Amino acid sequence: MTQALDGIRILDMTHVQSGPSATQLLAWLGADVIKLEATTGDITRSQLRDIPDVDSLYFTMLNCNKRSITLNTKTARGKELLTELIRRSDVLVENFGPGVVDRMGFTWERIQQINPRIVYASIKGFGEGPYTGFKAYEVVAQAMGGSMATTGFEDGPPLATGAQIGDSGTGVHCVAGILAALYQRTSTGRGQRVRVAMQHAVLNLCRVKIRDQQRLAHGPLTEYPNARFGDEVPRSGNASGGGQPGWAVRCAPGGPNDYVYVIVQPVGWRPLTELIGRPELAEDPNWATPQARLPRLPKMFQLIEEWSSTLPKWEVLERLNAHGIPCGPILSTKEIVEDASLAADEMVVRVEHPERGAFTTVGSPLKLSDSPVEVSRSPLLGEHNEEVYGGELGLDDEELRLLKADGVI
Numbered sequence: 001m002t003q004a005l006d007g008i009r010i011l012d013m014t015h016v017q018s019g020p021s022a023t024q025l026l027a028w029l030g031a032d033v034i035k036l037e038a039t040t041g042d043i044t045r046s047q048l049r050d051i052p053d054v055d056s057l058y059f060t061m062l063n064c065n066k067r068s069i070t071l072n073t074k075t076a077r078g079k080e081l082l083t084e085l086i087r088r089s090d091v092l093v094e095n096f097g098p099g100v101v102d103r104m105g106f107t108w109e110r111i112q113q114i115n116p117r118i119v120y121a122s123i124k125g126f127g128e129g130p131y132t133g134f135k136a137y138e139v140v141a142q143a144m145g146g147s148m149a150t151t152g153f154e155d156g157p158p159l160a161t162g163a164q165i166g167d168s169g170t171g172v173h174c175v176a177g178i179l180a181a182l183y184q185r186t187s188t189g190r191g192q193r194v195r196v197a198m199q200h201a202v203l204n205l206c207r208v209k210i211r212d213q214q215r216l217a218h219g220p221l222t223e224y225p226n227a228r229f230g231d232e233v234p235r236s237g238n239a240s241g242g243g244q245p246g247w248a249v250r251c252a253p254g255g256p257n258d259y260v261y262v263i264v265q266p267v268g269w270r271p272l273t274e275l276i277g278r279p280e281l282a283e284d285p286n287w288a289t290p291q292a293r294l295p296r297l298p299k300m301f302q303l304i305e306e307w308s309s310t311l312p313k314w315e316v317l318e319r320l321n322a323h324g325i326p327c328g329p330i331l332s333t334k335e336i337v338e339d340a341s342l343a344a345d346e347m348v349v350r351v352e353h354p355e356r357g358a359f360t361t362v363g364s365p366l367k368l369s370d371s372p373v374e375v376s377r378s379p380l381l382g383e384h385n386e387e388v389y390g391g392e393l394g395l396d397d398e399e400l401r402l403l404k405a406d407g408v409i
Contacts, residue, residue, distance in 0.1 A: 003030025004371040008182065010034065011089040012066065015042045017138070017164065018123045018198060019095035020062040021171030026091075026178065027065035028364040028373045034388060035066045036085065038073075039407060041381040054355045060378040061361045064351065068379035069388045070409050073104050077408050082106070084393055086114045091178055095123035098132055108193055119181040121194035123174055136198050141166030145202025150209045152235040154226050159235075170201040208241050209233050222294045245297050248330060249305040251313035257335075260316045262304060263326035266290050271323035276307035346373070353377045385409055 008031040012023040020035075020042075027033040035042075044059040072078045082104075086092060092111065094101055101107075101122075111120055125136020131144065139160045142148050147166075152159035163169075177194035185191060203210075212221055212233045220229040223245055224236045238261070240246030246263040264272065266289075270282040281287040281303075286296070293300055308316045313329045320327040331339070337360055342348040346363040353359055354377075364373040389395045389409065403409045 001370065001372060004368055005029040005031035008091065009089045011036060011085050011092045013092065013094040015095065016044055017062060017167035018170045019093055021168040022174040023066065023093055024062055024064055025175050025366065028366065030371060033066040035063060035068045035379065037068060037070050037381060039070045039409065045381065051356055055378065057359060060353060060359060063378035064361065065376050066379055067384035067388065068382055069385050070382040072408050075408050077403065079105060083114055086111060086118060089118060091119045091121060093121045098124060116190060117185060118191040119178055119194060120191065121174055121178050123170055123196050125197060126199050127197045131199065138164055138166040141198035141202050145199045146206035146209050147202050150206065150233050150235060153237045154235055156235065165205050166198050166202055169205055170196055170198045173201045225297045247301040249301060249308045251308050251316050252311055257330045257332040258313050259330040260308060260313050261328050261330065262320065264300065265326065268323065268325040272304065272325060275319055275323065276304055278303060349375050351375055351377050382409065
């Protein structure tokens with residue numbers, strides 16, 4: 001069976017996380033992703049290593065299903081080879097600092113001349129404006145996109161999320177832009193620029209907080225558990241952020257992840273009161289309606305926690321689900337890696353690597369009925385030099401030897 005992006009070639013000039021996360025998704029969709037690296041390799045090959053002199057998990061988990069070639073683009077012959085690679089590609093993706101590719105001699109205008117059909121996608125930290133030259137990192141993007149100011153508890157500092165919404169979140173946005181540009185090319189015959197900024201992607205993921213910023217003009221946000229409101233959206237702990245109140249309640253025996261997240265819908269209040277041993281609250285006018293409960297959210301979840309803290313989280317989960325009450329256990333990273341259902345759904349997969357042996361990685365979250373994904377290992381540095389430069393660009397063995405000797409590849 002073919003895959004959705006069979007026949008599409010991606011020239012992957014990305015590094016670290018935001019770009020590689022995007023190109024890995026494209027590879028899982030069937031594109032031929034050629035990862036073009038400096039002769040020293042993507043910096044993450046050596047960052048956070050757990051095994052000496054072996055590609056790190058940081059690298060392997062972001063570069064599956066790709067081919068690797070090396071190229072020194074500062075040399076004249078390197079520029080000629082890059083030109084030929086651009087000519088033969090459908091998409092070029094890069095996440096260098098602003099202006100780096102231009103300074104290589106490959107402006108958008110030059111790239112269009114080489115290949116008018118190419119989609120040129122760039123990931124940057126910020127859009128045009130006063131932040132353009134800032135160096136962007138995951139948590140910097142979270143800080144400047146609205147996430148950190150609204151994450152944490154009311155009396156605590158701003159917090160970063162564990163989810164990599166700045167890097168991998170931007171990668172997903174980039175994939176959407178690339179696929180749209182490829183689709184438009186089918187009717188126009190032309191490629192186009194795709195620009196995605198990390199700050200913008202985080203902001204898009206924080207849209208409910210921008211919604212609430214505007215609602216503040218009309219008074220306190222009653223579904224928030226906060227005691228005070230100023231002129232900006234406060235940090236609200238584990239509040240759901242939606243129309244139905246939610247909170248993480250502690251379970252036995254009280255470990256760091258012995259919690260269940262519970263949503264209290266109007267229809268779920270009566271069965272909840274029975275579960276927690278307070279059935280009288282179902283008719284009590286101070287508790288019976290959502291409007292009556294809103295000013296009492298901290299007390300409401302305290303009552304639920306007095307019940308849940310006596311039971312293991314999986315038993316709490318079972319009892320809540322039996323009554324159709326929305327809930328979910330807080331799963332630790334260890335529990336996720338060992339979750340049989342995630343393995344069965346190929347979201348947690350084991351991959352063989354020639355140097356490190358088997359490692360666990362995250363599988364493709366995109367499930368297409370006619371485009372199956374088999375996660376294959378990340379490439380070794382320059383593993384496909386001969387295959388691409390020799391077999392596909394037509395360089396002979398002697399030139400390949402000279403290019404390597406001269407430090408071009």
